Amino acid sequence: MIDLKGKVAVVFGLANKRSIAWAVCQKLSEAGASLAICYQSERLQRDAETLAAELPDAKTFQCDVAHDEQIEAVFARIAEAYTTIHILVHAVAFAPADAIKNDFLQTKREEFRIAQDVSVYSLIALARAAAPLMTEGGSILTLTYYGAEKVFPNYNVMGVAKAALESTVRYLAASLGSKGIRVNAISAGPIKTLAARGIGDFSSILTAVEQRSPLHRNVDALEVGNTAAFLSSPLASGITGEVTFVDCGFNTTGI
Ligand code: NAD
Ligand code: 0WE
Secondary structure, eight states: OOOOTTOEEEEEOOOSTTSHHHHHHHHHHHTTOEEEEEESSGGGHHHHHHHHTTSTTEEEEEOOTTOHHHHHHHHHHHHHHOSOOOEEEEOOOOOOGGGGTSOGGGOOHHHHHHHHIIIIIHHHHHHHHHGGGOBTBEEEEEEEOGGGTSOOTTTHHHHHHHHHHHHHHHHHHHHHGGGTEEEEEEEEOOOOSGGGTTOTTHHHHHHHHHHHSTTSSOOOHHHHHHHHHHHHSGGGTTOOSOEEEESTTGGGOOO
16 A cells, blocks of 8 residues: 655645546545645635545645746745645646647647646746755656647647656756655546546547557546555655656557
8 A cells, every 4th residue: 555644745736526636636645645735716716625625634725827926825825834745746737728729830829838838837836836845855746648749639739738848857857856856747548627628529539548548448537646646655766757657558559
């Protein structure tokens, strides 16, 4: 069993019960961690508080990661609530809807900027704010997708953002290694969350994984949560700068 008793985890990206962040919170909590759960806006407050109440030791905080002053403020509150933190989970991504619908060639400068700012720069900003609180070493995790490496119809500017995110993981791992802080990404297979809603042919992506992945099924968010618990634990003490696929093996197949 993975043991995270006495550890504090700060998780960003909880929107609702389908969120990968929620599966991660449940698995970190099951392993004994205390949770600081961060949600983007007032709109999500009620859902976040209701879900947090299901866990034995969870607090909620609001933070829009597109604003430096909100990141500064939330970590000031977290520093008050906990003496030290051990785990940071970044499960946040956003690109304007048009950019993940229209022809990639038509990507606007502002759409590109927003995708990189919210989905990539935020990891650097959160890591910088969290590092001084990780006085006993730590583990930083982010969520990525295979669209970083290969073209998926409509993933578009998010694919470019995930490529930058995976590179950011390697540079942060090098930057934070001497402080005993590891930085890794989990590349999850497609999961029907809010972020996957409204994506035109999402069900054809799920079907392709069912047909072509070695395990002939789609991944469950809780399997991503289990891998997050492992990567956060001392069992993964030698792993940093890495992208771990939790995709039923889909990425390993040719046709
Ligand atoms: P989700 O919609 O539940 O989570 C995305 C979260 O990002 C939401 O909670 C949203 O509030 C948050 N967010 C967006 N902009 C923000 C901002 N400015 N400030 C703070 N929070 C902000 O969907 P999800 O699928 O759980 O996504 C979580 C992560 O997993 C994302 O990085 C996504 O790219 C990644 N991922 C998802 C899948 C999938 O198929 N669902 C597969 C691989 C990777
Ligand atoms: O990273 C993602 C999706 C992230 C996302 C989703 C939205 C929808 C609503 C970012 N920004 C927005 N903006 C919105 O306005 N995934 C890995 C899920 C996903 O999205 C796809 C996929 C998969 C898988 C889009 C096309 C093809 C496959």
